[in-house]
Amino acid sequence: MTFKDFNFKEQLQNAIDHAGFKEPSPIQSEAIPIVLEGKDMVGQAHTGTGKTAAFGLPIINMMEGQKGVEAVVIVPTRELAMQVSDELFRFGKNLNLNTATVYGGQSYSIQLRNIDRASIIVATPGRFLDLLRSGKINIKPSFVVLDEADEMLDMGFLDDIKEVFTFLPKERQTLLFSATMPQAIKNLAKTILKEPEFVTLTKKDVTNSKITQTYYVVDERERDDALIRLYDFKAPTKSIIFCRTKKEVDRLSTFLVSQGYMAKGLHGDMEQRQREEAIRAFKTSKLEILIATDVAARGLDVNDVSHVFNYHLPFDSESYVHRIGRTGRAGKLGVAVSIVTPHEFRMLQKIEKNIGTKLEGKIIPNIDSVKVKKTADLKGKITGQEIKDYALELVEDLKSEFDIDTIAAKLASMLASSTYVKGNDRIGKSESDILRLIENAPRGDDRGGRGRGGYRGGNRGGRSGGRDNRSGGRPSGDRNRSGRSDNRSGGRPSGDRERSGRSDNRSGGDRNRRRD
Structure with a gap:
């Protein structure tokens, strides 16, 4: 099965192709047809299984592109809000769909301005409820998604979520995703969903x-x-290295930097600006290694x-x-x-x-095994290296001082330093x-x-x-x-x-x- 089998709008399919998505994951294969049929759904799936695309693609495909907010996605953390918002924008930009991210710690005026231009809101429960209670926004979304519902329960957001739904229209399509299904989440699902379909990943998935x-x-x-x-x-x-504690993240990031690696830590005690900078640097490959706690990396996409x-x-x-x-x-x-x-x-x-x-x-x-592999990798790079004109000029210049064997030996000595292996x-x-x-x-x-x-x-x-x-x-x-x-x-x-x-x-x- 491929994403083309869902018969999405051409602009959406182009965005999927551009993102490099080919075959849908198990949760996507099962969830997308249900969402496209307009049914409410409960999906039990972990982070990393492709949930954002599982609900985002069919919702974007069904959106009419009219002025105003058509969809709301509620998530537990600001990091996840930013990640989901980025992914939904990437899918919907060919259809001129904008997203607005709503979370605490950011200016109300900026968020309200973004909401005015948005078709999709991605929000954390607390700030979203503040906007609804105060009457700063009055929206009637056709689609509402609760993502990482069990995480929101653990963070104490259950009452906020229940109140949020009192402000939303009763005629809507509602989707709930959760890695686990404690009784409180089951009870919530009975309250906010109508005759939902259930999708659960088996152990093999x-x-x-x-x-x-x-x-x-x-x-x-x-x-x-x-x-x-x-x-x-x-x-x-x-790569990402996972540690259990913030202290371990700090110690290990310091150690790896001292060893010459481009590494940075990510944990909850860092200022929001520092966390955003670390994630941005990692996404743009300015960082090779991100060292993180489980909570800090939740939703990292x-x-x-x-x-x-x-x-x-x-x-x-x-x-x-x-x-x-x-x-x-x-x-x-x-x-x-x-x-x-x-x-x-x-x-x-x-x-x-x-x-x-x-x-x-x-x-x-x-050590010998690593040296062999590093040497083989280096030989492969040398073999595949295109010869540039300026390199030939450099060799001709060096030949005035050294014979060709000496030049080759000196250059090889410089390159071979990358095959050095530390440690026992x-x-x-x-x-x-x-x-x-x-x-x-x-x-x-x-x-x-x-x-x-x-x-x-x-x-x-x-x-x-x-x-x-x-x-x-x-x-x-x-x-x-x-x-x-x-x-x-x-x-x-x-x-x-x-x-x-x-x-x-x-x-x-x-x-x-x-x-x-």
């Missing part, structure tokens, strides 16, 4: 199939070294994030899905990497169980260590304790929940020795080696076991 999910096991003291080594090896074009790194695992499966949903967007491939310690291994298995996906365990590449040769656990963690992990039920911040939705006593798919759950790797994957019996863990060099870290693994 929770995580994007275009995202490769891997994990690496290290000692706690090795997290920074492991992160740098993985960056050296994977060479992300644009950047289509060209190549990698997501979990510096620490999140405390629950939903946060994990939110995080990795930042990559693999708009039909592109993405990579999600988690750095875990042996003590976090149980949490990793709970996440796997709840999302219905097995992550691939790998060992961190050693061996970082993290070996293949045998990871296999031992898998073998010794509790199987079947979850009665052995929730662990710190464990997911509360565990299946107590449910041995039918499986034995952790022992054969399918063994980590495997990418040695690619003569095309072989080394996945003989479910896949033994291996590093991102791309050469023949064996390195199962046996001696290092023994030392690590004694330390643990």
